[in-house]
Amino acid sequence: MFDYTYLPEPNMVPYLVETMAKIIFIFSMNMGVFAPLLGWVERKQSALMQDRIGANRADIFGFTLFGLVHVMTDALKLLTKEDFIPRGADRTLHYLAPFIAVAPALVAFAVIPFGGQYNLWGHKANMVIADLDVGILFVFAVASISTYGSVIAGWASNNNWSLLGGIRVGAQMLSYEVAMGLTLVGIFMVYGSLRLTDIGVAQENFFHWGIFLQPLGFFLFITCALAENKRTPFDIPEAESEIVAGYFTEYSGLKFAMFWMAEFLEMVTISAVLVALFFGGWQVPFVSHAMLADLFGFLGRDWAQVATMLVHVMVFWGKVLFWIFILMLIRWSLPRFRYDQVMNLGWKIILPLALVNIFITALVMLWVK
Amino acid sequence: MLNQYIPVFVMAVAACGTAISMVVLTSLIGPKKEFDDKMEPFECGVSPVANPKSRFSVRFYIIAMLFIVFDVEAVFLFPWAVVYRELGMFGFVEMMVFIAVLGVGLAYIWKKGALEWE
Numbered sequence: 001m002f003d004y005t006y007l008p009e010p011n012m013v014p015y016l017v018e019t020m021a022k023i024i025f026i027f028s029m030n031m032g033v034f035a036p037l038l039g040w041v042e043r044k045q046s047a048l049m050q051d052r053i054g055a056n057r058a059d060i061f062g063f064t065l066f067g068l069v070h071v072m073t074d075a076l077k078l079l080t081k082e083d084f085i086p087r088g089a090d091r092t093l094h095y096l097a098p099f100i101a102v103a104p105a106l107v108a109f110a111v112i113p114f115g116g117q118y119n120l121w122g123h124k125a126n127m128v129i130a131d132l133d134v135g136i137l138f139v140f141a142v143a144s145i146s147t148y149g150s151v152i153a154g155w156a157s158n159n160n161w162s163l164l165g166g167i168r169v170g171a172q173m174l175s176y177e178v179a180m181g182l183t184l185v186g187i188f189m190v191y192g193s194l195r196l197t198d199i200g201v202a203q204e205n206f207f208h209w210g211i212f213l214q215p216l217g218f219f220l221f222i223t224c225a226l227a228e229n230k231r232t233p234f235d236i237p238e239a240e241s242e243i244v245a246g247y248f249t250e251y252s253g254l255k256f257a258m259f260w261m262a263e264f265l266e267m268v269t270i271s272a273v274l275v276a277l278f279f280g281g282w283q284v285p286f287v288s289h290a291m292l293a294d295l296f297g298f299l300g301r302d303w304a305q306v307a308t309m310l311v312h313v314m315v316f317w318g319k320v321l322f323w324i325f326i327l328m329l330i331r332w333s334l335p336r337f338r339y340d341q342v343m344n345l346g347w348k349i350i351l352p353l354a355l356v357n358i359f360i361t362a363l364v365m366l367w368v369k
Numbered sequence: 370m371l372n373q374y375i376p377v378f379v380m381a382v383a384a385c386g387t388a389i390s391m392v393v394l395t396s397l398i399g400p401k402k403e404f405d406d407k408m409e410p411f412e413c414g415v416s417p418v419a420n421p422k423s424r425f426s427v428r429f430y431i432i433a434m435l436f437i438v439f440d441v442e443a444v445f446l447f448p449w450a451v452v453y454r455e456l457g458m459f460g461f462v463e464m465m466v467f468i469a470v471l472g473v474g475l476a477y478i479w480k481k482g483a484l485e486w487e
Contacts, residue, residue, distance in 0.1 A: 019376045023379055023383065027380075031387065079395070079399075088410065103387075103388040106387065107380050130380075132374070138377075158421055159410035159411060159412070160410075160417065160419055170433070178443060188450035189453045192453070193451060244413070254392070343484065344484070351439070352475065362461050365454070
């Protein structure tokens with residue numbers, strides 16, 4: 001469908017340099033920016049929404065940096081806490097659980113394009129770490145490994161609350177995994193590809209964005225994504241008022257922080273997938289790649305491509321930040337659902353609606369053709 | 370073909386390294402003070418009465434079974450969706466029959482009460 005010729009060329013050196021640069025970039029974005037700072041963002045945003053001030057006490061020589069010092073002090077505190085494992089717990093699994101939770105959350109970002117394809121000095125740069133043909137399925141496959149982390153944590157802790165949380169995680173994740181896969185079938189039909197770079201290129205025209213072609217699919221997908229993220233209103237696996245802290249009740253120190261990091265990184269991945277599938281990926285609305293390159297034409301051909309690339313990458317992260325903001329808005333606005341409500345929503349509303357969405361999409365595409 | 374996965378592998382190694390180093394760090398740094406009352410699993414201040422390693426509701430197993438059935442069927446939908454444009458009318462009818470069977474299955478488990486939580 002699209003002229004797609006990006007493959008590692010025989011000349012391996014530029015390819016390797018490019019790949020390593022991209023990996024380092026994404027890794028430092030995730031570990032250096034999102035994992036530590038989203039906690040601060042969440043505290044400040046919830047404070048704003050509830051008419052409070054939020055974290056502002058910790059200071060270094062009198063400088064509080066809008067509460068950013070709390071991020072550092074929290075990290076230090078968690079690092080120096082005792083690593084508590086209760087009696088009767090399975091020690092190996094207790095160590096394994098946070099590892100399984102956090103590692104896939106870091107890997108899942110590998111197939112999401114954070115920019116387009118650019119011809120820089122004869123080298124084809126593609127702003128995605130691994131441009132796999134299975135694309136979005138890779139995100140699903142890797143992200144669902146995280147579920148094992150939560151379930152194992154619940155099982156290994158030898159604690160009733162943890163076990164309840166672990167079982168709830170299992171059932172909730174399985175239910176919404178089915179629905180989430182089916183909600184995206186419409187998108188695959190419309191764009192005819194699973195490869196996220198193809199889907200991004202196809203969204204160059206503003207009115208071909210996923211949100212316009214698949215409005216029902218979008219609402220179903222964002223609901224499933226919220227449920228997979230285990231945050232309010234779908235936070236029954238860690239419902240504080242019912243089961244203490246759910247599956248990570250018996251975790252402390254950095255191991256606790258790892259579950260917390262996994263949750264934030266999943267939120268970043270979800271926002272990035274939303275942007276890549278429904279909100280044009282790296283594309284600027286109404287401004288095509290060629291138009292941007294023309295705009296920067298005074299820089300010369302290659303530097304114009306570099307400037308275009310920078311604009312696209314910044315637009316992509318801007319959109320991701322916007323969606324993180326929306327997800328946090330939802331988290332602080334809605335009360336928690338009851339367990340049966342969550343399961344009913346997944347199996348009795350979203351699953352049939354997703355099938356209807358596939359039917360309608362198929363019908364419309366047949367009719368348009 | 371497979372060398373597309375090399376960056377993923379590098380990423381996975383980096384992610385596992387980070388995660389392992391965090392687990393190792395937290396078990397090395399930090400105090401270790403163990404005494405009997407503290408090591409009990411948390412149960413809101415009471416000594417635990419029930420053993421967590423007991424049986425739990427069969428409904429969760431049913432959900433897991435339904436998951437396998439529906440997820441496998443969803444897997445069949447993905448390749449069809451990608452080539453739908455080329456398949457045309459034949460693909461439409463073929464897959465609508467498949468989805469209808471899926472829908473009947475859903476209606477059946479719904480009516481049987483497998484999705485009810487009292």
